[in-house]
Amino acid sequence: MTEYPTALGASTPERITLLGEDLAEDVMGRVSFGELAFRLATQRRPTPGEVRVFEAVLAALADHGFTPTAIVTRLTYLSAPDSIQGALAAGLLGGGSRFLGVTEDCGRFLHEVLTGVQLPPGEAGWDELALKTVTAQREAGKFVPGLGHHVHKDGDPRTRRLFEIAREEDLFGPHLTLFEAIGRVHPRVLGKTLPLNGAGACGAALADLGLPLELLRGFALLARTAGLIGQLAEELRSPVANEIFLSVDGNTVSVPPDPDGGSDG
Amino acid sequence: MTEYPTALGASTPERITLLGEDLAEDVMGRVSFGELAFRLATQRRPTPGEVRVFEAVLAALADHGFTPTAIVTRLTYLSAPDSIQGALAAGLLGGGSRFLGVTEDCGRFLHEVLTGVQLPPGEAGWDELALKTVTAQREAGKFVPGLGHHVHKDGDPRTRRLFEIAREEDLFGPHLTLFEAIGRVHPRVLGKTLPLNGAGACGAALADLGLPLELLRGFALLARTAGLIGQLAEELRSPVANEIFLSVDGNTVSVPPDPDGGSDG
Amino acid sequence: MTEYPTALGASTPERITLLGEDLAEDVMGRVSFGELAFRLATQRRPTPGEVRVFEAVLAALADHGFTPTAIVTRLTYLSAPDSIQGALAAGLLGGGSRFLGVTEDCGRFLHEVLTGVQLPPGEAGWDELALKTVTAQREAGKFVPGLGHHVHKDGDPRTRRLFEIAREEDLFGPHLTLFEAIGRVHPRVLGKTLPLNGAGACGAALADLGLPLELLRGFALLARTAGLIGQLAEELRSPVANEIFLSVDGNTVSVPPDPDGGSDG
Amino acid sequence: MTEYPTALGASTPERITLLGEDLAEDVMGRVSFGELAFRLATQRRPTPGEVRVFEAVLAALADHGFTPTAIVTRLTYLSAPDSIQGALAAGLLGGGSRFLGVTEDCGRFLHEVLTGVQLPPGEAGWDELALKTVTAQREAGKFVPGLGHHVHKDGDPRTRRLFEIAREEDLFGPHLTLFEAIGRVHPRVLGKTLPLNGAGACGAALADLGLPLELLRGFALLARTAGLIGQLAEELRSPVANEIFLSVDGNTVSVPPDPDGGSDG
Incomplete structure (x- = not known):
């Protein structure tokens, strides 16, 4: 008989456990939601600094105003108000490569660069590694994940603050260090100064916390x-989804079908 | 020109605000994720007790082991590992009336009972209101949301603990009070003793916090x-989704089509 | 050992069957996609008229321009172009009570009215049943599903055409007959003439085909x-999603948080 | 003012158009659902052979029994029976790289190989191109999409049949020709004979129809x-989702948390 092992939620008639602890006695009322999410993902207890x-990363990523995902959630709720789960799920489905993927891409990228590399002893060494990294990306015709922002062109306030918090908690590890060095050296390669964006900094910070890159x-x-x-x-409280829908619908223009527009087959 | 007002995320080149505060300075590193979620939903600052x-409610609801939603997320990840957002969204879509809906149903139910009712002065008064409520449901052939649990037949440990925490924080409001009274009086109407389940208690506690019922x-x-x-x-870490798939697939039995099985048209 | 019986897809190394037929020999190249969808849902072979x-119903419902679901799919694709399945799923999640639910609501409503009722022998009898039905809804303060359209106020061209096709195929059954009678008699009760909308007509036609109401x-x-x-x-071919996003984002106005706006708790 | 051009659904009070045609008069009752789907994707009218x-491709891909996507849809319906759209969306979210992606991967792969290449005049020429293609993949340590099947080891019946249908309709184009040649020559490179699977053949056939590769x-x-x-x-008709859930839940084994299992950070 197949068995499915798990350290997550389990229960007997008298007791519920989660990660080996008594849910009611040891978790509820004692563990913050942020810490709980960390524990669930790592199966270990984080330090207060790690939490x-x-x-801070979760706060940085929670809401960016009327992004596509926010619009999608509001429109789906307009269309199917009976299903909150559908409205939330629809919004999350926009969490792909373009709008929410930078965090993952940047964390993975930094991790790949660091894999198998002897960590440099000081700032000059990190700058050298960063320089090599940016140059290699440029030669491959690729962008450096986490570099550049369409609004915060002179610096993303989340990045500076996240660096500060990580330093205060003594959690400024190799991913953040490499990311910061990229911020210092990239103008020498790219010929212009780009900001280190907050989503990328979040990816570096999460990687330094040892969270699963996947x-x-x-x-x-x-x-x-x-x-x-x-x-x-x-x-x-103050609905706008119907206005958004009408503003699109009202600016629709019918054009004839275009049989030659689609295929590149 | 239509305008879309919002108090949520907004940004200028130098500054990002969230609910009127500076995201980097006032939120990151200062506001826990649980508190932030509370603020986003209510646009107000909760007290430490409210947080x-x-x-505690979020902890009670985070994971219940191999529920349908957990199986769905694992199977979707097996099938489409390139899309974490798809695996999470698929799992959330199971959050409907049967497996995750009790929290909402119970909170709404208690709220409806309390609407327009003068709050009773003492336990006897609450018992009377609860008795009337359970009797009315029974006469309408309906269940009382939050009553009964298929495993914790002699009491759900989360309910007892959530009551305790709410009392400690002086947040044991009318919804929890009515729910507790239902727990005391229902055997007189139903002729058997059922536990107040944790999902229902969570709904009562959230309603007492003044969170939007919807x-x-x-x-x-x-x-x-x-x-x-x-x-x-x-x-x-230790994959089981493929085993789950194979255990279903391997026990499939082909039967002939049944043209008479479907329609009630 | 649990077994899972199914008449749907099954395969041996040499052969794939679907609903008891050889998929390659008997289905591919012989059964249209519309017919196949009908068979999968009913496990029986429809007549050509039923197909x-x-x-015709599927054609009537396929696309209505820039509906919320269409906007959602385009925005999700903009945001996560790596996941076509996510963009389609997000769009479908808007298929709830308000924008796509009329078809189901109308079919179910007509079916409930017809359940346990002796079918009237002629038009006068149907009108009487319809009158009773509309009156009862009105007295209960409820709308009649399928009645009314915000654009096609003088008649929905799909309804007229679907009636015609169903008559040509001798499939104008009791659901369509009652729906048509509602169209004739409702002004006597409501004091104004509303069109029978296409989505409602589709529900009536699907119910007459004996498809599962659920x-x-x-x-x-x-x-x-x-x-x-x-x-x-x-x-x-001609992207507009980013324009839609920018037109929303560009008309955002920051307002202060409103702590009193949310709770009715 | 931004305008959103579209050739898809549009309506005036009297008339609904779809791709420039009158929906009620020219589409409903005249255009099959398969043809309509083709038209919507290409904005052109396909020939009967193309339809x-x-x-045939749609029939080949419609259902493969208790796949992860089928299990997910059933479990989501069990958990949230009030939301059909959620159950379908959840199932579709499994349509990613592993279980439904072969069709796309194979079509794209063949198209890339054919881009900029002079089409060979005869079978020997195609075999040469196929040989070069398979060799290059092998040297790059990559699989050839569409090659191999875990059940139909001696040949996928859908592939043979789809080849036959495409030939009958004179639509056996360069993608199918290259795919077939790969089937002939790959044993010379790989040292073993693998079947051309149906999902891959579908991708080749769709690409030959000129449908958008994306x-x-x-x-x-x-x-x-x-x-x-x-x-x-x-x-x-005959529910099994709860049995599937119980068979997983019942075989769960609690193990202690494993803090070292997760991170590769």
Whole structure:
């Protein structure tokens, strides 16, 4: 008979356990939600400093206003108000490569660069590694994940603050160090100065916390779930989804079909 | 020109605000994730006691082991490992009436009973109201939401603990009070003693916190998002989804089509 | 050992069967996609007339331009272009009570009215039943599903055409007959003339085909899947999703948080 | 003012158009659902032969029994029976790289090989191109998409049949020709004979029809939507989802948390 081992939730008639602890006695009322999410993903107890960095990342990613994912959640709620789960799920489905993927891409990228490399002893060494990294990306015709922002062109306030918090908690590890060095040296290669964006800094910080790289996007989605609930709460107070729909519908122009427009087959 | 007002995320080149505060300076590193989720949904700052009760609810709902939603997330990840957002969204879509809906149903139910009713002065008065409530449901052939549990037949440990925490924080309001009274009096009407389940207690506690009733299911889904990330993290460490798939696939039996089985048209 | 019986897809190394037939020899190249969808839902072979009515319904529901579901699919694709399945799924999640639910609601409503009722012998009898039905809804303060349309105020061209096709195929059954009678008599009760909308007519036609009432919304979703692929194909040819996003984002106005706006707790 | 051009659905009070045609008069009752889906994706009218190949592909992909996507749809319906759209969307979210992606991967792969290449004049020329292709993949340590099947080891019946239908309709184009040649020559490179699988053949056939490569997975998802409705219809007749859930839940074994299992950070 197949068995499915798990350290997550389990229960007997008298007791519920989660990660080996008594849910009612040891978790409820004692463990913050941010710490719990960290524990669930790592199966270990984080330090208070780790929780602080982790929650700072979640705060940075929770809501960015009327993003596509926020619009999608509001429109889906307009269309199917009976299914809150559908409205949230629809919004999360926009959490792909373009709008929420930078966190994961940046964490993975930094990790790959660091794999098998002897960590440099000082700032000059990190600058050298960063220089090699940016140059290699440029020669391959690729962007450096986490570099550049369409609004915060002179610096993303989340990045500076996250660096500060990580330093305060003594959790400024190799991923953040390499990311910071990339911020210093890239103008020498690219010929212009780009900001280190907050989503990328979040990826570096999560990687330094030792969280599974495959799930970095998952944490962005967890943060965004809280943000999308905020969007729905505001939609309930002062609805705009129908106005958004009408503003699109009202500017539609019918054109003839274009049989030659589609195929590149 | 249509305008879309929002108090949520907004940004200028130098500054990002969230609910009127500076995201980097006032939120990151200072506000826990549970508190942030509360603020996003209510646009107000909760007290520390409110955060504690809210986070206790999230802990109670985060993960219940191999529920349908957990299995769905693992199977979807097996099938489409390139899309974490799809695996999480698929799991959340199971958050409907049967498995995650009790929290919302119970909160709404208690709220409806309390609407327009003068709050009773003491335990005897609450018992009377509860008795009337359970009797009315019974006469209408309906269940009382939050009553009964298929495993914790002699009492759900989460309920007892959530009552305790709410009392400690002086947040044991009318919804919890009515729910507790239902727990005391229902045997007189139903002729048997059922436990007050944890999901129902969570709905009562969230309603007492003044959270929007339409979104109570949303908070269960937020908690579950953390749980589903835990499920994916464990699936990455010790995969079982393929075994689950094979155990179903291997026990399939082909039967002839049954043209008479479907329509009731 | 649990067994899972199914008449759907099954395979041996040499052969694949679907609903008891050889998929390669008896289905591929011989059965149209509309007929196949009908068979999968009913486990029986429809007549050519049934397929024609069914496919007319699917055509009526496939695409209605820039609906919320279409906008959602385009925005999700903009945000996560790596996941076509996510963009389609997000669009389908808008298929709830407000925008795609009329088909199911109308089919179920007509069916409930007809359950246990002796079918009237002629038009006068149907009018009487319809009158009773509309009056009862009005007295209960409820709308009649399928009645009214915000654009086609003088008649929905799909309804007239679907009636015609069902008559041509001798499939104008009791659901369509009652629906048509409601169209004749409702002004006597409501004091104004409303059109029978196409979505409602589709529900009546699907119910007359004997399709499972629980899945009527599912057929609307199947039709819409084809429509959403059309939306994505057009988005690939001449993208508008980013313009839609910018037109929303650009009209955002920051307002202070409103702590009193949310709770009715 | 931004305008959103579209050739898809549009309506005036009197008339609904779809791709420039009158929906009621020219589409309903005249255009099959398969043809309509083709038109929506290409904005052109297919020939009857093109429709036949297209619908054969959809039939081949509609349902493969208790796949992860089918299990997911059934479990989600069990958990949230109030939301058919959620159950279908959840199932489609499994349509990613592993279980439904072969169709897209194979179509794209063949198309890339053919881009910029002079088409060979005869079978020997195609074999040479195929040999070069398989060798290059092997040297790059990559699989050839569409090659191999875990059940139909001696040949996938869908592939043979789809080849036959495409030949009958004179639509056996360069993608199918290259795919067939790969089937002939790969043993010389790989040292073993693998079947050309049906999902891959479908991708080749869709590419030969000139359908947008970015949407090949979309057609697999359209076919699967019909299949998932079939799964739900069968679940309504003879439910198994709860048994599946219990068989997993009942074989769960609690193990202690494993803090060292997760991170590779």
